[in-house]
Amino acid sequence: MKPLLNYAWSRSALAVIFLFPLLWSGWSSVRGQPGSGQATGYGFGNYAQILKFGEGLPRYFANSLIVSSLTVAGTLVVSALGGYAFARFTFPGKNLLFLAALAILMVPYATILIPLYVLLGYIGLQNSLPGLALVFVMFQLPFALYMMRNSFEAIPREIEESALVDGCGSFRALTRILLPSVRPGLITVGLFAFLASWNDFFAPLILLNDGANFPLPVAVVSMTQRTFGAIDYGMLQAGVMVMAIPCLILFLVLQRYYVRGFMSGALRG
Amino acid sequence: MTHALNSRGSRRRQLAGMLYATPTAVIVGALFIAPLVLVVIMSLNKWPLLGSPTFNFPKNYQKITDDPLFMDAVWFTLKYTAIITVLLSALALGLALLVQDRRPGVGFFRTAFFLPGAVGFAAAALLFYGMLNNDFGPFGFLHVNWIGTPDMALFSTILLVLWRFAGFNMLILLTGLQSIPVDVYEAARTDGASRWQVFYRITLPLLRPTIALMLILSITGSLLAFDQFFIFTNGGPDNSTVSMVMVVYRNAFFRFDLGGAAALSMVLLIVLVALNAVQLRILRGPR
Incomplete structure (x- = not known):
């Protein structure tokens, strides 16, 4: 049977369709548009405009960076220790705890966030960036724990045993010998944690109510609310680029670690 | 196969394992299990955004x-x-x-x-x-x-x-x-x-x-x-x-x-x- 479509052509046409919106957005953010920050010609007028939007772009960017850094650090520490525990130790309640962590995947986001809004209020973490990061760590746990447990299980036990025989404690064995071996797993977990926390819109929308604390997605979406007057579409696309470019760069640099996350079967829970 | 691991005393190993799993347990308990329990309780009460809740089961479900x-x-x-x-x-x-x-x-x-x-x-x-x-x-x-x-x-x-x-x-x-x-x-x-x-x-x-x-x-x-x-x-x-x-x-x-x-x-x-x-x-x- 003759292929209906020429492979090279159909793939190229599809690639153009998939890349077009990104290229258009980048182009729109620098092109001239009467009444916008960049009135004529090409330049970074829209980006200069967005610096002054609301609390100022630097503030929103810093909020996003703080939340994402805390999320990545927290997820790595919790899942490295937890993965080690689940891969190498036996203790009462081990299987129950692992299943409970995986069950996070089954529960709708909104079902946990509504009570979390109340709960974080009780412990003084409502409307706080560390509180939001803790929530993101929790949502990352099923994937991260699964990934790290498998990474530790893939290391031959003999390596660790010889260290233990040499009088090394289990924590020293973890930091000196095992962690370097599970580095690819840690990078995958960190990448997923960054992308999820940097881009999430729903959790900060619910858990934060002070505009000065907003991360980028909530701040940039607020540009479309008419309370700020007419929508400045050029500035909006500049906002899209500010959010997207770090993710695109990270993805392109760490692509094989991202794909590892898919191959691991961790999406299956 | 796991001589070294066992010979170090399984009780100490057990405690170490529990210690490493503690952060996971705290996060799962405080940020997942607790909200799940709370959402059930909330659904049984008239729970305004501000102010104190009052029991009103099954009204929240009836009005869906x-x-x-x-x-x-x-x-x-x-x-x-x-x-x-x-x-x-x-x-x-x-x-x-x-x-x-x-x-x-x-x-x-x-x-x-x-x-x-x-x-x-x-x-x-x-x-x-x-x-x-x-x-x-x-x-x-x-x-x-x-x-x-x-x-x-x-x-x-x-x-x-x-x-x-x-x-x-x-x-x-x-x-x-x-x-x-x-x-x-x-x-x-x-x-x-x-x-x-x-x-x-x-x-x-x-x-x-x-x-x-x-x-x-x-x-x-x-x-x-x-x-x-x-x-x-x-x-x-x-x-x-x-x-x-x-x-x-x-x-x-x-x-x-x-x-x-x-x-x-x-x-x-x-x-x-x-x-x-x-x-x-x-x-x-x-x-």
Whole structure:
């Protein structure tokens, strides 16, 4: 049977369709548009405009960076220790705890966030960036724990045993010998944690109510609310680029670690 | 085999293991189990955003069916889920088949198809918000009212979601396609099977578990849709694109009725857990 479509052509046409919106957005953010920050010609007028939007772009960017850094650090520490525990130790309640962590995947986001809004209020973490990061760590746990447990299980036990025989404690064995071996797993977990926390819109929308604390997605979406007057579409696309470019760069640099996350079967829970 | 591990005293090992698992246990307990218990309690009470709760079971549940906005949202979300799941799966399968062979340049195409998935969903929704604006975007000359009517708003949202998620689902399918041994294909070709027969008799059946996984992720994700309708269509026009999770959000933070929102999210929870139970059967069944 003759292929209906020429492979090279159909793939190229599809690639153009998939890349077009990104290229258009980048182009729109620098092109001239009467009444916008960049009135004529090409330049970074829209980006200069967005610096002054609301609390100022630097503030929103810093909020996003703080939340994402805390999320990545927290997820790595919790899942490295937890993965080690689940891969190498036996203790009462081990299987129950692992299943409970995986069950996070089954529960709708909104079902946990509504009570979390109340709960974080009780412990003084409502409307706080560390509180939001803790929530993101929790949502990352099923994937991260699964990934790290498998990474530790893939290391031959003999390596660790010889260290233990040499009088090394289990924590020293973890930091000196095992962690370097599970580095690819840690990078995958960190990448997923960054992308999820940097881009999430729903959790900060619910858990934060002070505009000065907003991360980028909530701040940039607020540009479309008419309370700020007419929508400045050029500035909006500049906002899209500010959010997207770090993710695109990270993805392109760490692509094989991202794909590892898919191959691991961790999406299956 | 584990002499060294056992000889160090299993009690000490046990304690060490518990210590390493403590951060996990604290997070799961405080940020997952506790909210799950609280959402049940909240759903049994009149729970205003400010002020103290009072027990009112079963009122929060009774009024679910009286809320026309929610009942409309249920139908709309089901319709959206059905359309997206069919289109997204078909598109992802097509893309995966186009880039499954290791030919020169295939990496570029995989990356191109996936790249929208690296952009956050909120950013993607804002991108389309500008791109499908007829005064600002490139398609103004078509004079199509992209989000002006209920049908067009749904159609445009589907375009957005297909663009953002096709590569993601393609990647899931590729992992499945690459686990099919090459000699299975070669054997079929030497037996004179046509391209279509190979696809229908070999690829599809062997891909079944992966397709099931993709379908479940797509169905659960679509049933819980929020960002696309909140950001891109803002529920409009005339509340025609209000999803179930949007009603939960509105009840909680616009009507200040956390108890009602909790009851609605209990309904979502039960539906999702039931769906996931079906998923486990499908995924584990045929092995």
